[in-house]
Amino acid sequence: MTENKSEIRDGMRIEWDVPIRMDDGVVLRADVFRPVADGRYPVIMTHGPYAKGLSFQDGFPGMWEALSTRYPDAVTGTTNKYQNWETADPEKWVPDGYVCIRVDSRGAGRSPGYLDIFSPQETRDYYECIEWAGTQPWSNGKVGLLGISYYAMNQWQVAALQPPHLAAICPWEGASDYYREFTHHAGILNTFVSVWYPVQVSAVQHGGGGRGDRNPNTGEPIAGSATLSAEDLVANREDSAAELLIHGFDDQYYRDRSPELEKITVPVLSATNWAHHLHTRGGFEGYRRAGSERKWLEVHGLEHFTEFYTDYGVALQKRFFGHFLKGEDTGWDRQPPVELNVRHVDGSFELRPEQEWPLARTRWAELHLHPDDHRLATQPPTAATSARFEALGDGLTFTTEPLGEDTEITGPAAAHLHVSSSTTDADLFLTLRVLDPDGTDITFRSALDPAGVVGAGWLRASHRATDPERSLPHRPWHAHDQPTPLVPGETEALDIEIWPTSVVVPAGHRLAVTIQGRDFEVPGDGPWPETYGVPMRGHGMFVHNDPDDRPAEIYGGTTTLVSGPDQPSYLLLPVIPRTPGSPTATRRGPFPTPRR
Template sequence: MAEPVEQDGMLIEWDVGIVMDDGVAVRADVFRPKVQGKWPVLLTYGPYAKGLAFQKGYPSAWQAMIAHHPDVAYGSTNKYQNWEVVDPEKWVPHGYVCVRVDSRGTGRSPGHVDHFSPRETRDFYQCIEWAGVQSWSNGKVGLNGISYYAINQWQVASLQPPHLKAMCIWEGAADWYRDMTHHGGILSTFWANWYDMQVKTVQFGLGERGPRSVVNGALVCGDETMSDDKLARNRSSFGDDILAHPLDDDYHKARSPNWDKVTVPFLSAANWGGQGLHTRGNFEGFVRAASKEKWLECHGLEHWTHFYTDYGRNLQKRFFDFYLKGEANGWAEQPKVRLQVRHVDRFVERHEADWPLPSTAWTRFYLDPRDQTLSLAPPAEDAAVSFAAMGDGLTFMSRPLTEETEITGPLAANLRISSSTEDADIFVVFRVFSSDLREVTFAGAIDPHTPVAQGWLRASHRKLDETLSRPYRPYHSHDEVQRLQPGKPVDLAIEIWPTSIVVPKGHRIALSVRGKDYAWQATTGAKLSNFKNELLGCGPFLHDDPRDRPQGLFAGTTTLHIDQKGFCHVVVPVVRSR
């Protein structure tokens, strides 16, 4: 291992080996203050290659971010910017050590790639414990990162590493089945495509075929150049592995947190526009983790942006200064929930005591078959309304709202349906329309035209976990398949992920009941360099694998059965005005 180099006001150690219990040495870059001392550590462990510059690996995201948020680039040379982890130039001067570890099999760390597996979680645990006993460490390790670097914090916290003292989970899903791979039991194709675009491209062993670090010139993906066959043998068949586990079995449970074991203090930061990955887990973690010291924040915009802005970084710094440095900065006294409440044209910050919000008035809006309206009163007559089971479905729209209305929290749709086949996939979209019937969409975590909220359910997965379910947040067990009898109605309770929107007077709310993914327009031209698909409203979080949705089973006719008792309705979290 080379001696530390002094560079840009920091001491930097490149490619430090951390030996795991099976002898594999994963590799880390360590950025620390020049002054001798013992410092708290911010650590990340993940697959995006510590040597790949943000600007080179994710150019479209970087350019958009600094164009609209110049504070991100200000005060740094930006030479050490990496995708979804902290900029050491903005942390080391404040008395932190930043450690970036390439996860097993990626970047400059050898080994077999198996994302979120128990092996990876053990590696992460051992990296934390290694960092906690180094000569430059004060023994307090914090975890801070976005997406992958947030998701795996929940899992490793379940193992309770002794030196882990605080973590900031910035837009990190938690439940491997419900948040990530199977929305309502329907396979998400995101992970298979992500694997191709963001992991295989930086796998250890690409060597000379991979990029070089713009800072130190090292080969980003290791010094050995392997054949395609050897690279394939050194990684899991990720998409196929997920497809092979359609129920929430031991495979998924081994990649999900044990909430009773998550006891470390944490800040959980969600994104209202993160439908499909970057919303649900942050709220579930805040509600269900055993930690006594936990805070929830939720914001908007692209999922990487506020992690790097002064707003996000200062929030993270206050949290870590309190837990890793012991600074008396008042963090413990601040309200548990901090929201950037979303309006159609801005965000307004507000602090709350708990989640769901104590001031919520859970309000039922009923599906009315007459003119497909959404009403506060149940319909006057029974009706059966049908649509193509893999088509655009039906939209039920309210009359113009008579006053400004805030909707903040989780939602739930209760539907009675039948199918001409033995199954049906239901996609529900909660939407807002202006007075002239133009849909209001938002810059989401990934997609620039994200709807207000979404939910999904495969009818054969309708079984509820009665212990965990709430009227406003159904929780499905996903442990057995209950086929439909063609033509016979069944009742579905569909979880719609949390959202926030202050709907202006005169606007309308709507619920679309569909048989396929939401699409804002047929074409948008919107693309990001790290995703395969055009961004049409759902970003990369699509549900279109024909192996999971065979035509013979899903391409029939779906019928909504609406009655005068109002069974078909959506539960909406209307926040009482103060």
């Protein structure tokens, strides 16, 4: 049986493996970092499956190397002995009068039980952990949630349950829709779960010993002392990847794992990234749909973990939580509702306050596709034209003329296309690109990919039905509840969501869109970096190549794009006027030069 230990070290009172009993008797284990002095303090909490005792440096050495060498401010002012992947460093919070708590979720790390990611049971456990923390003698009764990715996604979930002691949340780059963002892109299965789960989740399942790692501060095995057989481990966890193939549509399985955002009432700071094909959309949708009257949106770039740890990110987090958990005058009452780090092609960012999202001054520009000469133009073709492409080939690329002036594109985007297929279905992959005067792609350090693309959208044609009550011109909402097969050779209209993006395109550069029936790959010979065996060539590790989801006899046909006066095919792009009356901005950077 696990025993919790208490000690004072590095200016903190640390309690390891504190038991938190759930209503069904299962005991979860938490590490609690708090000030040495007696008192009542606000709580910063995370709850998840990545093993609270696994050090960032040991578990994710490549990411740690990138963070510590490129952004030294992220790792200064701390011994870094308590760093844990995608959670707050207690050495940066406890001295400011916070309690930091990390909980291993049910079945993970040092907590026993059945492992079922994002399940209603896991969310209910989180609720109980929040209530436990809010009623401890060292707590002031206010609990805030802060963390990246998994530790952001489950914030949306549990906040919708309205735990009484939850006071504020800061989901930092986390999906808010299990179907549309985490597992599928517009009906097309994203293979991320099948790649990520064995490495980051089941590898640290309780009773498995995980990677064989031990907590460097306690010497205890990160996945508990007990060793279960391989068969028992399998029996004690949900096969999350297999479930995705069983559930191809947005049914109750996904709804049970997606939050009712409208039920969130606590203050929200939603921080998201311009180019993360798992999390970007969730940050914007969470902000837009959350029921809270007090909510803010912040958008940044770079690797998806970077700004969480930098001085910029920590300062933002502390101003938010200082205001809502401690009642301090942090200036948060003057924080603009929206704060954007607008991207520039030199790798720098323009920090700019805004009042709403999408921006009210947006000029929605239609750029029409001309299949005869592959142009993008403001006027549609004067006669119906078409072009064919092999779905699994290079597709079609349409480009503008060189831009006559610097042009900012910031916001959600969409495409309205008329297509037919030689088969009963087709997958459409849209990639927004910026080409320099020599025709070379401008790419950005984004998510885990050093050569990230500007923007992306997807749609499985048989999922083309939209919900008119939830759809917007710039953000169609697909129901994903039943198939509507194509009739081979018959043209259908498709509305395709392109996830929000931002870039200032310099004069002389060109905009382009590539349309394919497979994942786009940045041109060039590499070598391309890999994450968990997936080569990253523009979309990180978020690719769509599961043969069971995409059998070649259906998704390997010939696709025809049609455009003309009666069947217009166009992009809808958010152009932001750069006028003297625009909000003031400051330039941040320069950051590492974008790869070309």
